[in-house]
Amino acid sequence: MTSLPHDTAAEPDPLRALGLERLRRRTSMKWRTYPEDVLPLWVAEMDVPLAPPVVRAVTDALALGDTGYPAGTAYAEALAAFAARSWRWDGIAADRTAIVPDVMLGAVEMIRLVTGAGDPVIVNPPVYPPFFMFITHMDRRVVEAPLGADLRLDLGALEDAFRRATAGGGRAAYLLCSPHNPTGTVHTAAELTAVAELAERHGVRVVADEIHAPLTAPGTSFVPYLSLPAAARGLSLMSASKGWNLPGLKAALALAGPGAAADLARMPEEVGHGAGHVAVIAHTAALREATGWLDALRTGIQSNRRLLAGLLAEHLPAVRLHPGEATYLAWLDCRALGLGDDPAGVFLDRGRVALSAGLPFGTGGAGHARLNLATSPEILTEAVHRMAAALR
Structure with a gap:
């Protein structure tokens, strides 16, 4: 599977469309968590206007009063x-999919289908x-298989985790982040095939969170986990939420490989009730009609990288930037700055720039911070200037 060429000539970069004054009128989490003197480059919201086809679809639905319950397979x-156009x-x-409220709630329900209380999730x-x-809220236990020093999957660590998780003969699941958040790593077909083969060997069920799949860098190929022959018993979650900035319009799709169709069929009907009909309309319009907008966005994100x-x-030459291949997130290794385990706290207090602290990301997060690139070049430039000033 290779990426198709993208033509962005007719679409302007949406990251350059909005100024700070207009963005501060927003009432979502990104813009209301911190005081107005803080530049928010943290949570996964983008500083973009919505794609026009999405706006039209939602506006038409509201004008029609089409605000009932979701139905059908659109x-x-x-x-x-x-997927056929972008990833071949x-x-x-459609009969191996189900609408769920969002990717994480869908992942929870899928993990419940293939594990029991107290079971491990890698x-x-x-x-x-x-x-x-x-994972912990649903009464499962976390087993870590940390990324390697190159921030790619460590297949040796993963096999060891699979072995430990299933040592007692019980069930286990692996929650795979693909592309990976926060590093932006895009797993290769060879890596994912090895994952699938390891999972089958050890009896581990794979649930792949693929919410960032539309956001690969131009020229980078995304490999859907379920596209691999070895992943027939896999489960996946996809959504237009991240690619088109629709987190407030809740809807996602749960997908099953051919060998997991019976598992997905056991998902309770009420799980799908959390998705909104207007949200489904918006996501459908994004996937069908706003691919040119997405291509322009991807080019803009790459420019910001x-x-x-x-x-x-x-x-800030001491900060090591991991060169992500997907998402609009940048993983910053700030350990050489001597700011301790939470450099994001220093940049917030002294520089008035909000980044995501690295510690909550688990092993390997100390001394790191995650920066959201999906903003204007002007805001990004000002943010780095503030971060540098915070160290003086």
Whole structure:
């Protein structure tokens, strides 16, 4: 599976469309958690206007009063068409999908299908902090298989974790983050095939969180976990939420490989009731009609990656930037600055820039911070200048 060429000539960069004054009128978490003198580059919200096809679809639904309950397979069909175009994968069958409220709640329900109370769930820290919270809240226990020094999957550590998790003969699941948050690593087909083979060998069920899949860098190929022959018993979650900035419009899709269809069929019907009909309309429109907007966004994110690398080299050369291949997140190794385990706290207190602290990401997070690139070049530049000033 290779990425198709992208034509962004007709679409402007959405990251350059909004100024700080207009952004501060927003009432969502990103813009209301901190005082107005703080630049928020933390939580996964993007500083973009919505894609016009999404706005039209939602506006038309409201004008029509089409605000009932979700029905049908339009979302799954739109995702299948998007996957075929973007990843050359035609393996999404609508009858092996289910609408869920969002990716994390869907992951919880899938893990419940294949494990029981007290069973282990393997994760690869440093990883998205809600993985830990949701796993423990559902009465499962976390088993860590940390990423390697290169911030890629460590297959040796993963096999050891699988072996330990199943040593007593019980059930276990592996919550795979693909692409990986916070590092932006895109797992290769070879890596994912090895994961699937290890999982089958040890009887571990894989649940893949693929919410950042639309956000690979131009020229980088994303490999859907369920596209691999060895992953027939796998489960996956996908959504338009991250790619098109729709976290406030709750909807996602749970997908099952051919060997996991019976598991997905056991998901309680009420799980799907948490998704909103208007949200499903928005996500469907994004996948069907707003791919040009997405391509322009991906180009803008890549431009910001380069900008951030240059800014750090000039103003904070001791900070090591991991060159992510996906997401709009940057993982910053700040240990050489001597700021302790929580450099994000220093940048907030002294520089008035909000980043995500590294500690909640688990093993490997101390001394790190996660920065959200999905903002204007002007805001990103000001943020790095403030961070540098915080050390003087």
